[in-house]
Amino acid sequence: MSYMTINNRRVAFTDEKNVLSVIRKSGIDLPTFCYHSELSTYGACRMCVVEDDRGRVFASCSETPRDGMVIYTNTPRLQHHRKMILELLLASHCRDCTTCRENGVCVLQKLARQLGINYVRFENTKPQLPIDETSDCIVLDSNKCILCGDCVRTCEEIQGIGVLDFAFRGSKMQVTPAFNRRMAETDCVGCGQCRSVCPTGAITIKYNVSPVWREVADPNTRVVVQIAPAVRVAIGDKFGIPKGENSLGKLVAALRRMGFDEIYDTNFGADLTVMEESKELLERLESGQNLPLFTSCCPGWVKFCENRFPELRGHISTCRSPQQMFGALLKEEARMNEADKRRTVVVSIMPCTAKKAEILRPEHMTEGEQDVDYVLTTTEVTRMIQETGIDLAVIEPEALDMPFGISSGAGAIFGVTGGVTEAVLRRLMNSSNVEVLEEISYTGVRGVDGLKEATVLVGEREVKIAVVNGLKTAGELMERIKTGEAHYDFVEVMACKRGCITGGGQPVPIGPRTKKARLEGLYKIDNMAQIKLSNENPIIQNLYQGLLKGKEHKLLHNE
Numbered sequence: 149m150s151y152m153t154i155n156n157r158r159v160a161f162t163d164e165k166n167v168l169s170v171i172r173k174s175g176i177d178l179p180t181f182c183y184h185s186e187l188s189t190y191g192a193c194r195m196c197v198v199e200d201d202r203g204r205v206f207a208s209c210s211e212t213p214r215d216g217m218v219i220y221t222n223t224p225r226l227q228h229h230r231k232m233i234l235e236l237l238l239a240s241h242c243r244d245c246t247t248c249r250e251n252g253v254c255v256l257q258k259l260a261r262q263l264g265i266n267y268v269r270f271e272n273t274k275p276q277l278p279i280d281e282t283s284d285c286i287v288l289d290s291n292k293c294i295l296c297g298d299c300v301r302t303c304e305e306i307q308g309i310g311v312l313d314f315a316f317r318g319s320k321m322q323v324t325p326a327f328n329r330r331m332a333e334t335d336c337v338g339c340g341q342c343r344s345v346c347p348t349g350a351i352t353i354k355y356n357v358s359p360v361w362r363e364v365a366d367p368n369t370r371v372v373v374q375i376a377p378a379v380r381v382a383i384g385d386k387f388g389i390p391k392g393e394n395s396l397g398k399l400v401a402a403l404r405r406m407g408f409d410e411i412y413d414t415n416f417g418a419d420l421t422v423m424e425e426s427k428e429l430l431e432r433l434e435s436g437q438n439l440p441l442f443t444s445c446c447p448g449w450v451k452f453c454e455n456r457f458p459e460l461r462g463h464i465s466t467c468r469s470p471q472q473m474f475g476a477l478l479k480e481e482a483r484m485n486e487a488d489k490r491r492t493v494v495v496s497i498m499p500c501t502a503k504k505a506e507i508l509r510p511e512h513m514t515e516g517e518q519d520v521d522y523v524l525t526t527t528e529v530t531r532m533i534q535e536t537g538i539d540l541a542v543i544e545p546e547a548l549d550m551p552f553g554i555s556s557g558a559g560a561i562f563g564v565t566g567g568v569t570e571a572v573l574r575r576l577m578n579s580s581n582v583e584v585l586e587e588i589s590y591t592g593v594r595g596v597d598g599l600k601e602a603t604v605l606v607g608e609r610e611v612k613i614a615v616v617n618g619l620k621t622a623g624e625l626m627e628r629i630k631t632g633e634a635h636y637d638f639v640e641v642m643a644c645k646r647g648c649i650t651g652g653g654q655p656v657p658i659g660p661r662t663k664k665a666r667l668e669g670l671y672k673i674d675n676m677a678q679i680k681l682s683n684e685n686p687i688i689q690n691l692y693q694g695l696l697k698g699k700e701h702k703l704l705h706n707e
């Protein structure tokens with residue numbers, strides 16, 4: 149154990165990687181724009197500067213902690229320094245805060261208030277740059293960029309894609325795709341991870357709120373909602389509900405008051421996916437063809453595989469994602485119900501920005517209509533609830549609608565890395581015995597490592613599994629699979645670190661404690677679930693005998 153003195157207090161530290169982490173551990177929330185613990189240290193914003201007992205001023209994010217250090221975090225020199233940085237940033241920043249999507253969330257705005265900046269002495273002489281709205285998932289507004297580089301490093305270091313980079317020099321510097329291309333012309337997979345780290349409104353979610361309000365207001369339209377697994381442990385974030393707490397019932401109650409007609413759970417769609425994907429795995433194990441089987445529920449991953457490894461495309465499961473299976477089922481049910489003359493519109497509430505692009509893919513249309521009409525992210529729904537004036541913290545929870553309001557714990561854990569695999573293994577082992585369930589959870593599929601490996605016995609056959617989160621790790625694994633260096637039977641990939649709980653549409657900031665709370669929140673839902681296996685969901689069993697009979701391929705699979 150070593151010690152340093154921070155603002156006259158002795159603080160112990162062990163393996164913290166920089167002085168900033170020790171300061172934060174001591175309870176002082178030193179401001180930063182460009183520091184994220186999972187990214188390389190950039191040290192560009194200089195907001196985290198501190199002063200030592202010899203008067204040296206340095207960026208605490210780039211300094212290794214040493215025993216005996218004496219530092220101060222808020223001297224007059226530092227206050228002046230931080231205010232000057234903020235003032236200069238604001239001078240070249242478009243200041244339409246009241247109408248900005250990130251109003252109330254923006255770190256620049258928050259720090260300007262916190263540090264008492266109430267006047268900017270300099271004019272913004274920068275020319276207005278065009279806003280890039282070509283992506284179906286995110287919007288890029290360079291006028292609001294403060295060049296912290298968080299998005300550049302996230303896309304490169306976590307996702308291994310490198311869509312964004314710095315271009316031009318001096319006062320003309322911008323973050324943009326290479327060769328001045330627009331987002332829709334790049335390899336962007338729409339994961340929104342760049343948006344999750346952007347401290348301002350420079351990268352935002354593509355909003356679909358207005359058209360959904362119009363549908364809700366239309367009496368001739370039946371608006372059906374499905375709620376993704378990871379939404380329930382994040383929707384409470386902006387209402388003072390403890391992080392990771394399951395707020396599904398409260399969300400259902402709020403959506404009813406907002407005018408949505410029927411409210412269901414994507415966990416039910418996940419149960420359907422488990423049924424189909426486990427069947428597909430068994431078939432492929434038997435035929436030996438197209439192994440490993442790659443999961444298909446994460447649209448960011450599917451696009452990444454298509455872009456980077458088109459030769460491995462045939463390995464992607466033909467199963468539609470839970471969102472798409474459920475959407476197709478709801479639309480089919482509406483087509484069969486001739487008594488109801490209303491138009492059915494399916495809205496998904498998702499933690500993910502890439503889901504906005506998934507619904508537009510041509511294979512996700514049945515009988516000429518989109519299976520899911522709109523995707524709203526958790527963040528957009530948070531705004532809609534606030535707009536309605538509902539306080540989620542105090543609203544009484546309500547139950548989901550029937551008949552699709554029943555789902556298993558296996559469906560719930562889809563929202564966390566390893567969850568799809570665990571759910572499929574439960575189906576294959578086909579036992580709700582506590583020891584068997586525990587044995588599956590200890591195979592190595594749980595945890596937050598970028599790559600996890602497990603070998604399980606399915607019948608007589610040893611099945612080799614890889615579970616990946618983060619596309620950079622996925623890309624490295626795909627290279628090894630391509631060259632024959634790595635052999636697996638089943639590979640689960642989630643584009644976002646830790647799975648959908650940190651999706652690009654979730655409320656920010658998503659610090660380490662929030663990530664942990666959301667992850668534990670989903671496992672808690674599974675622990676409390678009465679049904680643990682997807683195949684034990686009675687509604688699913690009935691569906692296969694009824695509406696789905698003979699239509700499994702049409703509604704649940706892609707070519």
Ligand code: HC1
Nearest residue numbers: 376377378445470471500562648
């Ligand atoms: Fe996901 Fe999925 S788990 S992809 O992360 O398979 O978005 O939550 O809805 O479709 O169920 C997202 C989450 C989500 C699908 C499911």
Ligand code: SF4
Nearest residue numbers: 303336337339340342
């Ligand atoms: Fe990169 Fe994802 Fe952002 Fe696209 S959405 S630029 S892939 S981080």
